[in-house]
Amino acid sequence: MGPRLRTAPRKQPTQARATATVEVILQATARLLGKDGYDHLSTNKVAAAAGVSVGSLYQYFPSKEALVAALAERHRERVMGLVLERIAAHVDSPPEVAIREIVRGIIEAHGRDRALHRVLSEQIPRIGKLKTLIEDIEVHAAGAVRAWLERRPHGVRVKDPAVAAFIVSHAVEAAVHAGVLGDAAIDPAVLEDEVVDLVLRYLVK
Amino acid sequence: MGPRLRTAPRKQPTQARATATVEVILQATARLLGKDGYDHLSTNKVAAAAGVSVGSLYQYFPSKEALVAALAERHRERVMGLVLERIAAHVDSPPEVAIREIVRGIIEAHGRDRALHRVLSEQIPRIGKLKTLIEDIEVHAAGAVRAWLERRPHGVRVKDPAVAAFIVSHAVEAAVHAGVLGDAAIDPAVLEDEVVDLVLRYLVK
Amino acid sequence: MGPRLRTAPRKQPTQARATATVEVILQATARLLGKDGYDHLSTNKVAAAAGVSVGSLYQYFPSKEALVAALAERHRERVMGLVLERIAAHVDSPPEVAIREIVRGIIEAHGRDRALHRVLSEQIPRIGKLKTLIEDIEVHAAGAVRAWLERRPHGVRVKDPAVAAFIVSHAVEAAVHAGVLGDAAIDPAVLEDEVVDLVLRYLVK
Amino acid sequence: MGPRLRTAPRKQPTQARATATVEVILQATARLLGKDGYDHLSTNKVAAAAGVSVGSLYQYFPSKEALVAALAERHRERVMGLVLERIAAHVDSPPEVAIREIVRGIIEAHGRDRALHRVLSEQIPRIGKLKTLIEDIEVHAAGAVRAWLERRPHGVRVKDPAVAAFIVSHAVEAAVHAGVLGDAAIDPAVLEDEVVDLVLRYLVK
DNA sequence: AATGAATGAGAATTCATTCAT
DNA sequence: GATGAATGAATTCTCATTCAT
Numbered sequence: 001m002g003p004r005l006r007t008a009p010r011k012q013p014t015q016a017r018a019t020a021t022v023e024v025i026l027q028a029t030a031r032l033l034g035k036d037g038y039d040h041l042s043t044n045k046v047a048a049a050a051g052v053s054v055g056s057l058y059q060y061f062p063s064k065e066a067l068v069a070a071l072a073e074r075h076r077e078r079v080m081g082l083v084l085e086r087i088a089a090h091v092d093s094p095p096e097v098a099i100r101e102i103v104r105g106i107i108e109a110h111g112r113d114r115a116l117h118r119v120l121s122e123q124i125p126r127i128g129k130l131k132t133l134i135e136d137i138e139v140h141a142a143g144a145v146r147a148w149l150e151r152r153p154h155g156v157r158v159k160d161p162a163v164a165a166f167i168v169s170h171a172v173e174a175a176v177h178a179g180v181l182g183d184a185a186i187d188p189a190v191l192e193d194e195v196v197d198l199v200l201r202y203l204v205k
Numbered sequence: 206m207g208p209r210l211r212t213a214p215r216k217q218p219t220q221a222r223a224t225a226t227v228e229v230i231l232q233a234t235a236r237l238l239g240k241d242g243y244d245h246l247s248t249n250k251v252a253a254a255a256g257v258s259v260g261s262l263y264q265y266f267p268s269k270e271a272l273v274a275a276l277a278e279r280h281r282e283r284v285m286g287l288v289l290e291r292i293a294a295h296v297d298s299p300p301e302v303a304i305r306e307i308v309r310g311i312i313e314a315h316g317r318d319r320a321l322h323r324v325l326s327e328q329i330p331r332i333g334k335l336k337t338l339i340e341d342i343e344v345h346a347a348g349a350v351r352a353w354l355e356r357r358p359h360g361v362r363v364k365d366p367a368v369a370a371f372i373v374s375h376a377v378e379a380a381v382h383a384g385v386l387g388d389a390a391i392d393p394a395v396l397e398d399e400v401v402d403l404v405l406r407y408l409v410k
Numbered sequence: 411m412g413p414r415l416r417t418a419p420r421k422q423p424t425q426a427r428a429t430a431t432v433e434v435i436l437q438a439t440a441r442l443l444g445k446d447g448y449d450h451l452s453t454n455k456v457a458a459a460a461g462v463s464v465g466s467l468y469q470y471f472p473s474k475e476a477l478v479a480a481l482a483e484r485h486r487e488r489v490m491g492l493v494l495e496r497i498a499a500h501v502d503s504p505p506e507v508a509i510r511e512i513v514r515g516i517i518e519a520h521g522r523d524r525a526l527h528r529v530l531s532e533q534i535p536r537i538g539k540l541k542t543l544i545e546d547i548e549v550h551a552a553g554a555v556r557a558w559l560e561r562r563p564h565g566v567r568v569k570d571p572a573v574a575a576f577i578v579s580h581a582v583e584a585a586v587h588a589g590v591l592g593d594a595a596i597d598p599a600v601l602e603d604e605v606v607d608l609v610l611r612y613l614v615k
Numbered sequence: 616m617g618p619r620l621r622t623a624p625r626k627q628p629t630q631a632r633a634t635a636t637v638e639v640i641l642q643a644t645a646r647l648l649g650k651d652g653y654d655h656l657s658t659n660k661v662a663a664a665a666g667v668s669v670g671s672l673y674q675y676f677p678s679k680e681a682l683v684a685a686l687a688e689r690h691r692e693r694v695m696g697l698v699l700e701r702i703a704a705h706v707d708s709p710p711e712v713a714i715r716e717i718v719r720g721i722i723e724a725h726g727r728d729r730a731l732h733r734v735l736s737e738q739i740p741r742i743g744k745l746k747t748l749i750e751d752i753e754v755h756a757a758g759a760v761r762a763w764l765e766r767r768p769h770g771v772r773v774k775d776p777a778v779a780a781f782i783v784s785h786a787v788e789a790a791v792h793a794g795v796l797g798d799a800a801i802d803p804a805v806l807e808d809e810v811v812d813l814v815l816r817y818l819v820k
Numbered sequence: 821a822a823t824g825a826a827t828g829a830g831a832a833t834t835c836a837t838t839c840a841t
Numbered sequence: 842g843a844t845g846a847a848t849g850a851a852t853t854c855t856c857a858t859t860c861a862t
Contacts, residue, residue: 015841018846039244042831053848058833138383163391167380167399174379175372183340186368194372201406226821247856258823259858269857425862428825449654452852463827468854548793573801577790577809584789585782593750596778604782611816636842657835668844669837679836 010062022060025050026074029067034115038068038123072120079109079117080140087144095155095204098148100196106172107188107195110180118181142169149203156203168199227265230255231279234272235321243273243328277325281342284314284322292349300360300409303353305401311377312393312400315385323386347374354408361408373404420472432470435460436484439477444525448478448533482530489519489527490550497554505565505614508558510606516582517598517605520590528591552579559613566613578609637675640665641689644682645731653683653738687735691752694724694732702759710770710819713763718810721787722803725795733796757784764818771818783814 028050032041043064047054061067086105090098110117146165149156158164175195179186233255237246248269252259266272291310295303315322351370354361363369380400384391438460442451453474457464471477496515500508520527556575559566568574585605589596643665647656658679662669676682701720705713725732761780764771773779790810794801 015844015846017840021846043833044831054833055835055848056846059846063832138387139389160395163395163399166383166389166391167396167403170379170383171376171403174375178343178371178375182343184344184371186371190365190368191372194368198372198376198403198407201410202403205406248858249856252824260823260860261821263858264821267858425823425825427861431825453854454852464854465827465856466825469825473853548797549799570805573805573809576793576799576801577806577813580789580793581786581813584785588753588781588785592753594754594781596781600775600778601782604778608782608786608813608817611820612813615816658837659835662845670839670844671842673837674842677837 010058010060010066018060021050021052021056025052025057025060025067026071029071030113030116033068033071033119033123037119041068043067068120068123071116072124075113075116075120078112082109082112083141084144087148091148091151095152096200099199099203100192103172103176103195103199104192106176107180107192110176111188114181121177121181138169138173141173142166145169157205158203164203168202172199226255226257226261230257230262230265230272231276234276235324238273238276238328239320239324246273248272273329276321277329280318280321280325283317285342285345287314287317288346289349292353296353296356300357301405304404304408305397308377308381308400308404309397311381312385312397315381316393319386326382326386343374343378346378347371350374362410363408369408373407377404418472418476420468420470420476428470431460431462431466435462435467435470435477436481439481440523440526443478443481443529443533447529451478453477478530478533481526482534485523485526485530488522492519492522493551494554497558501558501561505562506610509609509613510602513582513586513605513609514602516586517590517602520586521598524591531587531591548579548583551583552576555579567615568613574613578612582609636665636667636671640667640672640675640682641686644686645734648683648686648738649730649734656683658682683739686731687739690728690731690735693727695752695755697724697727698756699759702763706763706766710767711815714814714818715807715811718787718791718814719807721791722795722807722810725791726803729796736792736796753784753788756788757781760784772820773818779818783817787814 025046028046029041032045032049041064043057043061044054046064046067047057050057057067061070083102083105086102090101093101142162142165145168146161149158149161149165156164172195175198176191179191179195180188230251233251234246237251237254241250246269248262248266249259251272252262255262262272266275288307288310291307292303295306298306347367347370350373351366354363354366354370361369377400380403381396384396384400385393435456438456439451442456442459451474453467453471454464456474456477457467460467467477471480493512493515496512500511503511552572552575555578556571559568559571559575566574582605585608586601589601589605590598640661643661644656647661647664651660656679658672658676659669661682662672665672672682676685698717698720701717705716708716757777757780760783761776764773764776764780771779787810790813791806794806794810795803
């Protein structure tokens with residue numbers, strides 16, 4: 001599905017100055033990506049916006065894709081961290097509480113860096129290597145949900161925890177994503193109630 | 206958010222030869238889209254792959270986006286047609302039956318032209334006119350679900366049909382999409398049962 | 411010795427207009443190559459000097475190397491033609507006459523398009539695929555000389571015609587090349603006498 | 616004819632460590648020159664391949680050309696040394712002996728570092744300072760031959776020693792170069808006999 | 821209707837070289 | 842002496858689009 005693109009970071013900055021350069025480049029990437037979209041992004045524009053030379057950019061990123069990949073990877077770490085942490089915090093809470101807290105965590109995670117999150121989620125599937133990244137997230141998330149389900153055999157009514165985890169994680173992600181980031185945004189409190197309801201009725205009651 | 210894009214088809218082919226040309230162009234577009242991705246698609250390549258001249262291509266499609274839009278539009282019509290038809294056929298069926306039939310319709314729709322469906326959903330940039338196209342589909346689907354809900358005030362337990370339709374349509378689409386097209390495909394019968402369960406418990410019981 | 415470079419011509423011009431474009435591009439290449447040398451040649455400069463767009467250039471030549479390769483191939487045909495013709499015309503002339511005429515032909519061939527000849531011969535070895543071209547010439551030339559030798563077993567004193575042809579063709583080419591094109595050019599008449607002497611004494615007397 | 620190039624070595628390494636650095640850089644240059652060719656050589660690549668920083672490279676070589684010039688100069692010294700030494704050793708030998716020894720010396724010189732020799736002769740652009748370097752060699756060699764000829768007015772039959780030296784040195788170099796380094800290499804003993812014959816008949820008998 | 825030659829703005833990318841540390 | 846981050850002009854090359862034939 002698309003040719004292989006070079007997304008591997010080119011070299012690690014070792015000096016502090018270099019780290020700052022990489023930082024400033026990624027920030028400019030995020031800004032332009034949010035403003036103009038992926039297609040209108042160009043390495044020259046990014047470099048100019050970051051106030052560094054193109055040469056410096058290419059010292060660290062071999063291509064436009066690599067730029068976006070690095071940004072996505074960073075973002076993924078933050079978002080997944082927030083959600084997994086919430087799941088971990090509620091391994092032993094009663095389902096009603098756990099589910100509400102986790103759903104709220106997901107809604108919050110989508111609320112952070114909305115513009116960046118939106119543009120990344122839209123563009124990522126098109127960027128070869130990044131498909132893997134998004135799949136990692138899904139597998140990761142579904143895995144966590146499954147583990148959560150398997151810990152409470154009596155509290156849930158589900159036959160196959162793997163399938164249920166798969167269904168639930170995709171359904172929740174999509175509903176929250178659309179509800180928070182879509183053009184027709186939904187009031188977060190309502191969204192939370194409804195999604196919790198969706199999940200609770202499917203898994204528990 | 207990008208320059209103004211012309212996506213309206215330029216003219217309708219009237220002669221049989223012209224229809225064949227359009228057909229061959231769209232097929233080449235689909236093929237290249239799958240092979241190289243949207244970014245590496247080019248009108249020249251499409252024309253070459255289709256065995257026609259660029260000039261001929263521009264006779265029918267005013268831009269690269271129009272090419273992809275036409276392909277997507279075509280596919281949308283088939284898929285949405287199948288689903289809306291299923292919804293229409295079950296306006297008055299009992300919820301259990303209606304929901305199962307509709308879900309089955311959605312699963313079937315995703316099964317048709319799997320490769321094309323996957324490519325379109327991954328490769329279409331979610332900006333410009335193409336973005337609108339995609340959002341239209343979502344709004345359309347949610348609208349149909351909402352209408353369906355509003356027809357049966359006593360059969361469903363939902364407070365706000367608009368919100369419920371929104372949640373449900375996104376959740377179902379995502380679960381089915383991932384279940385049918387994802388790397389870890391799920392047995393269609395199991396998928397059907399689980400998605401029906403998800404919807405039924407949320408909307409009805 | 412050096413990476414493989416794309417030197418194959420990209421597409422054949424079919425319309426008269428296209429043929430003219432190719433012609434004008436090659437002429438500009440020759441001009442710039444003679445004036446600035448290979449390293450200072452660039453596709454943009456060539457296009458500008460030819461009065462066509464870069465795009466047109468790339469329609470026919472995939473790289474800078476291809477440009478030079480096409481030029482070299484053309485030049486080779488002319489030069490080799492002139493020399494082989496001279497050899498053919500004197501298959502049956504007495505050695506003294508034949509050798510003088512052939513040597514004169516080679517000197518004349520080097521005299522045509524001196525600047526182009528000089529720059530091509532200097533740059534060709536560096537351009538991957540073109541090594542073959544130059545070797546072709548040598549093999550070709552040595553072959554013709556050998557055939558010439560083998561036709562007159564009694565007139566020549568040579569043991570192994572293949573070796574003698576090899577030695578003679580390289581020696582003559584180098585002496586004439588340096589004598590005609592070198593910074594310290596030699597009077598053509600003197601050059602002719604001396605080279606004829608060199609060859610005649612080696613092969614015949 | 617190209618910008619002014621600085622090819623003079625920047626400074627002499629004085630410490631042992633520095634000498635080793637220079638050595639390692641030149642070796643990397645030779646390796647890359649053989650692998651990628653002159654055009655694809657870059658100071659950054661050379662530094663990386665040599666395991667030193669670009670900064671260090673520029674400490675000793677002020678430009679890319681200087682790098683190649685140093686390599687060529689080194690090789691030239693070895694090769695020319697061997698040949699001139701042989702010429703000097705036979706100033707007073709009878710022509711048959713002298714010529715045979717000198718030709719043998721030239722063949723041996725081409726046999727040393729064949730790969731490097733081939734690469735240098737093919738890849739060095741014949742422009743700018745590097746051109747001069749090459750011409751120096753030719754002039755030097757022709758000069759030595761001329762001096763040798765002028766010392767023995769009675770032993771040789773040549774009218775103009777300068778012209779004869781010019782012809783002979785180019786002819787011999789070309790024949791030996793092709794015979795030793797060409798794709799169709801010739802047995803060194805045969806090569807020696809034939810080249811000696813060529814020279815002897817032209818100059819002496 | 822169809823062709824395909826031509827365009828040229830603009831994107832990606834390299835690389836010799838400098839200089840602060 | 843050595844390092845390697847930074848530079849940016851220059852170059853290669855693509856591609857959507859037009860238009861004469």
